[in-house]
Amino acid sequence: MKLSLDFYKNDAETVAKALLGKVLVTKSGEGVTKGVIVETEAYIGPEDLAAHTAGGRRTARNEAMYRPGGCVYVYTIYGMHTCFNVVTGEEGSGQAVLVRALEPLEGIELMRKRRGVSDIKNLASGPGKLCAAMGIDKSFYGESLAGSRIWIEDIGTSPEIVASKRINVDYAGEWTDKLLRFTIKDSPFVSVRRFMV
DNA sequence: TGTCCGATTGGT
């Protein structure tokens, strides 16, 4: 069943762990795509020097992170890739969870077409790849996860969770080494395996 | 207005 907005009012770390094993769904004119979330990272708010809201920064780009939990925060990285985040917590708290990898479940041919590759383990094993496979672009900015275009479903599984350091946040001082990346143990669909703590 | 750089990816 579709997760209600209440789910997203929890803090980012709680939601990041709870999202593992849930199913991300997008629906468009091209079709429906679904994937099991196997990797997430929590960005816990202004005190987190790795977050876009570090120091309470408020800009046109990160404005969605300050909205009430349950909406989408997407941004472009390196001028060419999109990253998908779920906003969490109360309005104004500036937290989000970056969804980094999926295990493709449905609409796999559509994902292959969008990505231009066939290997199922290479369809959504990274934040940019996942957005391409699911058809998520900047038009999803601020969109509600309670709507009919993108949402997350609970399929009743409780996977074993492994915590590790977040990827590519070397600029974040003491926050670089915090264990705020979460993966499903032994999943072959995660983005990078060499950084596991 | 100008400069710097990234919550990445894919090819050497």
Add this chain to the structure above:
DNA sequence: CCAATCGGACAG
């Protein structure tokens, strides 16, 4: 290891 590629953040 390294280039691609450009919007956004920030200094001036």
